[in-house]
Amino acid sequence: MEKVLVQNKMYAAPGEYTAADLLAVAAAREVNNDEVVFAGTGLPVLAVMLAAQTTAPDCKVIYEAGTIGSRSTSLPSSVGDPRCVEGCSIASGLLDVFDQLQRGRVDLAFLGGAEIDQYGNVNTTVVGDYLNPDMRFPGSGGNNDINSLAKRTVFIMVQEKRRFKEEVDYLTSPGWRVRQWPSGEWMHRREAYGKKFLGGPSAVISNMAVYRFDEETGRMYVDTLHPGITEEILQENTGFTLDFSRCRGETLPPTHAELDILYEVVDPEGIFLPKK
Amino acid sequence: MEKVLVQNKMYAAPGEYTAADLLAVAAAREVNNDEVVFAGTGLPVLAVMLAAQTTAPDCKVIYEAGTIGSRSTSLPSSVGDPRCVEGCSIASGLLDVFDQLQRGRVDLAFLGGAEIDQYGNVNTTVVGDYLNPDMRFPGSGGNNDINSLAKRTVFIMVQEKRRFKEEVDYLTSPGWRVRQWPSGEWMHRREAYGKKFLGGPSAVISNMAVYRFDEETGRMYVDTLHPGITEEILQENTGFTLDFSRCRGETLPPTHAELDILYEVVDPEGIFLPKK
Amino acid sequence: MRDKRYSLKEAVQMIQDGSMITFSGFTIWRRPMAAIYEMLRQEKRNLHLIEVNSGTHTEMLMGAGAVSIWESCWNGHELYGKVPYCMDRKIKSGEIIVEDYSHQHILYRMQAGAAGVPYLPTWASRGTDILNPEYDMLGKAGLRDGKNPRIPFQKFGYAPDPFYNEGEIILVPAARPDVCIIHAQQVGEEGTVRVMGQTFSDEQAAKAADKVIVIAEEIVPESYLREDPDRNLLPSYIVDAIVEAPWGAHPTGMYGCYDVDGAFISDFATASKTESGTQDWLDEWVYGVGSHEEYLDKLNVSRLMNLRTNSFYKYSTRAKRGSN
């Protein structure tokens, strides 16, 4: 199934790639070689498969349903897919991978969410009051655990005002400033986790920008704007006041080589990336 | 490897069997059909293999190193032996079998020990003061756990005055009257275990007698004397005063069929039962 | 040996209304769908589901009105439907009590049940609303009074670490289901279960339950499975009933047998957006179908042949998955 592609490392021009392409590519670039990476269903899978083909050939991919070190040649549609098993080091079950996660073995996790606040707290559970909801979402799944226990987490999100919120309706997955129970007190993640502090959200990649976090204040700031996105456009699509003070400029677009790998090797069937 | 034997159900006469034969046979008779039986290395393995060939063909044998439902045709020399794996339902590991034990799934366990007291407390750890020992033995192994969590336990012991003691030097494995820690108070097993009370020692089979327990007082009493053993002989070989009030008479000797199975099918190599 | 073979109907008849139930599989993979459909046909009611995660099968049970309590961490159809509409409606109507945990929590709840301990400790989910005591829904409903021995007195506990001074750790209560229904590739006639590929949380779920029902693609001789016992998942003695039902996990997928039927799940997910759509779908595919065999015939052969997995890859190389 592996194809040899001409490696064209020139950046693609606007119009030559979609927002989803840029998301996947930007996410893949977060992976360092040799890292242990935990990936959820969807764009995260695209990102790790792309990373394995480009900058991080030695990364070890853990899928939460129970595979470690997958070398899939066919894109898994979900982490329970038999395609995750192909070429993996071990196919076991959740207990195995969640124990290893809690043991502190995961360097990087890719996750998604429905809502996020400026501290990186994520909601995947409910819109509206939990006790009287407007809309029920699937729930935490492993989002919460993985984000609690990985050293770095990268969230891949859709940029909308109603999704980038001052306060999330339900705090499913912990950011840098969290509510410690049973007391209910808000505190810095470092304080809440104490000796079991392993890290936290490292970046948020939306279809408009890349964000990072100031670990001291716990606040999100804009790192790069995607090509064509202005500070004004981004602020309009965000429910809290953005910090542009550390913005480094434009997000690097995909290279032609990355796009070729995405479309010809990673997702030739067009499961997540329908051909234009 | 299975041999068809003529089933001679006549009892053997004294001199036609050894003390070890009687131990194994008496132990095998404790197994009810369809029970889940946990067996340790040595005579317990002989006993369950004999039971599976006679009165309890549907018993499920668990060996603590990690096999369930063994159908060994070659006698395992220890519970870690590959012979335990033959024909078993699952070969896994200790976590699997000890979890199931603690879940309350084990009906009967066969165990041994170096010392026992009248409450069925067993010592497999040390002779003398634990802090200044005369002789160190192997230690608990799973003896303690299995005896804590099986519904019935049968101990197979050598009858000697120094082994059947008023008080064991170290309480490795819990009988009917135990010391509850951290307080150190002596109490009935039922009280010590509370809601997690599953049962306790059900019989002790020595080379001279079969003992059972009064579950209310927690005291051992003599159930049957092996052929040729008198009350006097037994008391001489016991370090505490024996209760003969419920003695039912003589232990039934092995049948010729049982002996044939022991020597021809279970242990033809003479590992535990050298040929006379 | 007791004969453990039952018809699908008989096996499902062992499940009582009001029971606490769990299942094999993960989201839309290796779910005991044939048993789920039969549960619906037998009109099971007031089920208390406790699942490491849920999926299409759960939405069907909820849509049919079979569920009164759900303890889990996730519900949906993966790629084929992001919103659990049936659950959404039943929450709003107050017909279902929903108790949210995280994946690690509910997994450890099963493992605690499997190991016979009342709880396990975990670091997962600190600082989140999953631990918010205001959201203890079984507590709010007054069901943590000990009357139902399968509902613990608390949703969570907390305890300091006395060994390494790592601070206060979270305790999750054991899950103690009445019944676990497993779909596996193979089961022996005495009950030994072999699962190929990922085993998800099947081992924990089965061992936590008091009764285990196994539906398998094929019943094979025990002796065959016992030749390689290090490849088996569950020992025979904990299995109470076995049923042979080929394609019995459809529309969910399973390693080495068949892929997910995404179009089928999408159809259900779309229909489930409304109460009447759900009913129509159930009428057509469940109540209007007398048996598992009728269901397979209604699906037809060519549909199934597209889903059948390739022997080397263990997934289908024929199923159309994307838009290309």
Next chain:
Amino acid sequence: MRDKRYSLKEAVQMIQDGSMITFSGFTIWRRPMAAIYEMLRQEKRNLHLIEVNSGTHTEMLMGAGAVSIWESCWNGHELYGKVPYCMDRKIKSGEIIVEDYSHQHILYRMQAGAAGVPYLPTWASRGTDILNPEYDMLGKAGLRDGKNPRIPFQKFGYAPDPFYNEGEIILVPAARPDVCIIHAQQVGEEGTVRVMGQTFSDEQAAKAADKVIVIAEEIVPESYLREDPDRNLLPSYIVDAIVEAPWGAHPTGMYGCYDVDGAFISDFATASKTESGTQDWLDEWVYGVGSHEEYLDKLNVSRLMNLRTNSFYKYSTRAKRGSN
């Protein structure tokens, strides 16, 4: 990928004096003996052993004076020697601190370490001297002061069950070894481990440790092991070093490879009754032997061929075991 192959000597050089160590196997089965012998030749000292159970390898390490702390539940040679004479002597001379647990305790200690939690709860061993606080030997030695981060502040803890009111449960602290040495049938060149037959507590021991060294009968292509990944025990990424050493578990036995060499173990067990006997035995079989290959040659071919297992039975049908 980083090359994980090392010579036996290099791999054992990774182990520091004073380290906390654990091993694969069960009593006299699948112990990493080649590595044990090499540890003795390299004169490792002050080792802190933490083992689900011990065996001949432990007696050898103790007899050679390599061990200062032992936390486990059992030590001996099974059928081939009931008394752990080396441990007995070292306890009496005060050279070893012995901390007794039960099988379930120490197994759960490993599992807690593997899962990254500070402890696990268990019901095992209520009412016994294993819980007697007078017998907390590391505590008595003043070693529970937190200076060594691998020694917990307490030997045991107790906590009430807040979920089902089942009473006070016993807590056992996580085991956090520096190094786990595994002997397996097969390892891939990147480190994926396959163990056949019973896996004992290898999975928990390896995952609890910070560093994992795998000695295997054979190093095979990763791709071969990855064709059936549901048969593998450990993922490659947690393995730090791999060594090929055929017959490397001798005199202990292993499924599908070779049986226990009972006569060899008996000889050691008998020699171990005295300090000088132990030294003589070690001189002959360890210090006087330069390498694993020399050791095998000294054993000779016919001895090994008698131990070699039958491909069908997975145990030897040639080894003389009993007296008939």
